[in-house]
Amino acid sequence: MSKKLLLSIIVVLLITNVATMIFWKTDNADESIDEESNIDIKKPVATIAGKEISFKEWMKAVRSNYGKKQLKNMIDHEVVEKLAKEQKITVDEKVIERDIALLTSMHGLTTETEQKELEEKWREDIIYRYQLEALLAEGVSVPEADIRSYYDKYNGQYQFEESLQLSHILVSDMDTANKVYKELEGGARFDLLAKEYSIDEDTKEQGGYLGFNSVNTEFLPTNYIDVAKDLKDYSYSKPFQVDNGVAILYLHTSLPKISFSYDELKPYIEHELALQSKNQNLIADPLWDKLDIKWVYEE
Numbered sequence: 001m002s003k004k005l006l007l008s009i010i011v012v013l014l015i016t017n018v019a020t021m022i023f024w025k026t027d028n029a030d031e032s033i034d035e036e037s038n039i040d041i042k043k044p045v046a047t048i049a050g051k052e053i054s055f056k057e058w059m060k061a062v063r064s065n066y067g068k069k070q071l072k073n074m075i076d077h078e079v080v081e082k083l084a085k086e087q088k089i090t091v092d093e094k095v096i097e098r099d100i101a102l103l104t105s106m107h108g109l110t111t112e113t114e115q116k117e118l119e120e121k122w123r124e125d126i127i128y129r130y131q132l133e134a135l136l137a138e139g140v141s142v143p144e145a146d147i148r149s150y151y152d153k154y155n156g157q158y159q160f161e162e163s164l165q166l167s168h169i170l171v172s173d174m175d176t177a178n179k180v181y182k183e184l185e186g187g188a189r190f191d192l193l194a195k196e197y198s199i200d201e202d203t204k205e206q207g208g209y210l211g212f213n214s215v216n217t218e219f220l221p222t223n224y225i226d227v228a229k230d231l232k233d234y235s236y237s238k239p240f241q242v243d244n245g246v247a248i249l250y251l252h253t254s255l256p257k258i259s260f261s262y263d264e265l266k267p268y269i270e271h272e273l274a275l276q277s278k279n280q281n282l283i284a285d286p287l288w289d290k291l292d293i294k295w296v297y298e299e
Contacts, residue, residue: 039055041055042055043055045058046058068297071295071296071297072295075288075293076283076284077128079284079287079290079291080128080131080135080287081128081131082291083135083287083290084131084135087135087138089131089135091126091127091130091131092264094258096123096126096127097258098258099122100119100122100123100126101256102160103122104118104119104253104255105163105212105255109165109209109252110252111234112234129282130268132282132284132287133268133271133272133282134267134271135287136271136274136275136278136280136282136286137274137278140274140275140277141274142273142277147266147269147270147273148262150269150273151262151265155260155265158260158265159257159258159259160255160257160258160259161214161215161257162214162215162255162256162257163212163213163214163215163254163255164212164213164215164228164229164253165211165212165213165251165252166209166210166213166220166224166228166249166251167190167194167203167207167208167209167210167249167250167252168198168203168224168249168250169190169193169197169198169208169247169248170198170208170242170244170245170246170247171197171246171247172199172245173245173246174241174246176197176246177239177247177248178239180239180248181239181248184248190207190236191207191208194207195207199245208250213225215229221243223240223242224242224249227240227249228249228251228254231249233252233254234251234252234253235250235251236248236251237249237251
C-alpha cells in the first residue's frame, strides 16, 4: 500500500477519534459547559475517599494538558484555509469521496444520522490534509517520469472497488424465515432477531454482521450480492433461498466504485513526492511564517 493511502487513513482516524469537546472561559469568568453533559459546575466532579475534585480544578487540568494542542490545531486549520483560498487550491470532489469511502469501510456500523455526521467531519479534515500537502509542496519540482513511475506502481491502491456493508439472518427453512420477516415488519430490530434465530454461529452474536464486502467477493453466497444490489441503504430483503438455508439480508451502506486516471491523480502524487524529496512532515508549522499570528502560548 502506498504511503499516501496509509497517511490518509491514519491522519483522519487520529483526528476523528476526538470524542468530546469541552468549552471553558478564563478563571475569573463564568465557566460554561455543554448543557447536554448535565454537569453542575458548582458541585465537585469527583469525590475520592472524602477528597473532592472541583470543576475548576478539572478545567485547569484540561487546559494545561490539552489547551495548547487544541488551539494549535485550530490555528493550523485557519492558516491552511486562508492560504489555500489565496492560492485557489481546491481538492477534487472525487478524491474526497474516495477517502470518505475508505474511512467508511473501516469504521464499522453506524446509523444513517451518525454516518452523515461522520462524513461532514471527515470531509473537512480531508480537504485540510490535501490543501496542506499542496501548500507545503509549493515550489518543488518533480520529474514527470517519477510521477508516472509512482502511478504505475501504486495506482491500484488509489482505486476503490464497489462495496456493500451487510448483515444477515440465516435460518433452516422458509417457515422460520417468514416468521422472522413478519417480526421485522412489526418493528423488531434486525440484530436482535439475528441473535435469536440465526443458525450462522460465526455472525449471530454480532447481530448477523458480515462487514464490508466487495461486489466481486468470493466469500459470500453468489446471490447475496445480487439481492443486496436491489436494496436501498438501511433496508432489508424478503427471505430468499440459499445453499444452506433461507436468508434475510440487511444492507447498511453501499459504496460505489471510484477509479482514477493518471491525469486525475498526477497533482496529488506530485505533492507527495515533493514532500518526500524535502523530507517534510505533514504539519502546518512551516506555513505560520506566511501570516501574522499571535497566540497565548507565544514564547
